[in-house]
Amino acid sequence: MKRIKHILLAAALLLTAQTATVAQVKTLLVSESGLPYSHQTWFAYGSGDIEQGDITGAWEQGKRITTAAYTDEGWFVIMAEGTPYTMQTYLLSEQWPEQWVSQKMAEGYAITALSRSPKQWLVVLSQGSGITRQTVWQNTWQNLEPWIAEQKNYGYCITDLAYDGHGWMVVMSQNSPYVSQGYFTTNSTNDMMLKIPQEVWQKGYNLHQVEYGGGFYVVTYGNYAHGDERFQNLQVNPDNAKDYIREQWEKGISIAYIGGGYQAKLPKK
16 A cells, blocks of 8 residues: 555555446436536537547636546536635546646645546546545455444545456545545345335435446435535436436436446356
8 A cells, every 4th residue: 555645545456356347337327416516518428539629618617527438428527606615637648647636735625526438447637625634545345344434434525436356446535525434335226225215315414426346336415514405316218328317407306416337247157
């Protein structure tokens, strides 16, 4: 394990013989009322790469990336005005870009979006997030759980996570938008869609992240520092994600989060 200034980076060595990745198989959309965003827009690239010109053009208009993911419909990037982010940068990289991330951390950036395609990591870092420290670790979920519990004792919450077919990359942050957080895992879509109303919304909590990997979902939830009384909806694999996003916008509801997820093949016996 190696600590570099504000970020803790550790890549677990997981045997590739145990699992082999296939295409992402989930599109997870959390829509939410009461967000301060305006002029929200999206870019969708299917199986193609993210076009830098789209992102820089939106930056020039005052928009910032609020959420992004590689889904079963390919790359989705959501941008909006009205975010707290003053400056922003991103990188697509086949390997986890440890040196680049630590350099940006030293310049006052924090990770604000994270995803993985079959080929590349997408890492978005922003200034102005309010996050003061971050710690990052990649490992199996079983090994991550005691580490997550330990970090929570120091005021960290999960602010991003992604699965790359071998393990989970988890980002935890201090001074995040969340003041409390719990999570649950389940390998059933139906079970997740039953638990979220009962264990999250009916208890006054909000969804934070929903991701899928290695055959199960990870759902994080809790309280915001400001504005808990928000309407939320979760859509799993909509027939057409673009139409769903348009429908939410027509109702005055923003897209708060996009998640994806790898299905890992079972090891051969």
